[in-house]
Amino acid sequence: MMRCYPIGRFCFSLTTALLLLCSALVWAETSTAPRSYVIGSGDEIRITVFGQQELTAEVQVSAAGTVQVPLLGTLAIAGKNAADAAQMIAGRYEAGNFLKNAQVNLLVTKYRSQVVAILGRVNSPGRLVLEGPTSLTQALAWAGGIAPSGSERLILTRPLANGRQERTEYDLQQMLNYDAGQQPTVWLRDGDTIYVPNAGRFYINGEVHSPGMYPLDRPLNIRQALSAGGGPTARASDSKVKVFRQAADGSVQELTAKPNDQVMDGDVLVVRESLF
Structure with missing residues (x-):
């Protein structure tokens, strides 16, 4: 199933959304972009x-x-x-x-001095030589976008002056949503590493229109997860959504879910039938 990425009132595939976003960055974000390329060893x-x-x-x-x-x-x-x-x-x-x-x-x-690595579940992982101001989403487009098995949770690791590393997570949906307007552009630096992890999985059974397995590629609550399955049927009980979740010791817990509870990797959501 192709994932849809909203931009304004419209919805696009990942490739189209990234291209549109990268085009917009040329004029929309110039005030926050690094002014020019910094010369380094090897150039x-x-x-x-x-x-x-x-x-x-x-x-x-x-x-x-x-x-x-x-x-x-x-x-x-x-x-x-x-x-x-x-x-x-x-x-x-x-x-x-x-x-x-x-x-x-x-x-x-x-250009040889400034390089970032793009790893994980992208279509064309590798090393990208920065030839000027480059955003995280532009680098992701260069790598061919997220692979079908990839998550929309992006992890950026950046080396710091003290020898340590800074690790930051980003939500691709938020970065591609123009209406949000408050998500600043993430500009890359020499030595950055972008990692796209595997997407998790969750399962929906019972009184939903499209039961089955779905990718957990971004944070979802119970209400959003049920929407991915087409929503509850007319026979479904709103108060009887059960979650079966595997614990650390391997046992399976049965939980009563609330609409805003977060879905975890491997969860099985079961929508019970209403008795009335």
Whole structure:
């Protein structure tokens, strides 16, 4: 069964929803996006100086974050964007009395320094080289979207300066819902890892229109789970929804469910028939 992702009043497949969202990010989120690409070790750059063709250089940023610049020698540019690095080089040419009113242009020709990993239940897992501001949903679209067995619960792991890692979970439904309007865009950084876990499963039996097994790919309560099964039939009892849940010791517990109770992986929901 194809999952449907709401955008405004409409509902789209995952691929279409991601493409629409990524297109909207071009204009809707520019105010919150990182301003420009930050140069790092391994990137290849081309330096040109207006009117000074002999000063043109194509170099790779070293592991120490430096490059060799004609007449200036070794300069550290890692951590700067292209415009700031070009301005710094121009200033060095002028300060060293090599040039007056130096006009320097710096272009990143190969992006290699900033990489994120996309793992788990996506259609094309792998490593994505960031070539500019990239959001979590854009990276997910690059990976071909979530596989049929994947969850809509996304896990982002990010390395911190103190050597530890920050782990954050996101709900894809909320990220794709334009009407929510309060979900900020998640911009990726070098070293991030996106993981899409397996979707859980739950079962619906009894007085529902479409009993069977359903993916638990996002948080659901009992009312939402019953809606996935087409809702209760006319013979169903609203007060007699039972949940059979396996405990840690392997035993099966029988619980009386309330509409807002959360569904757990492996739950069996049984809608009883009304006696009246």
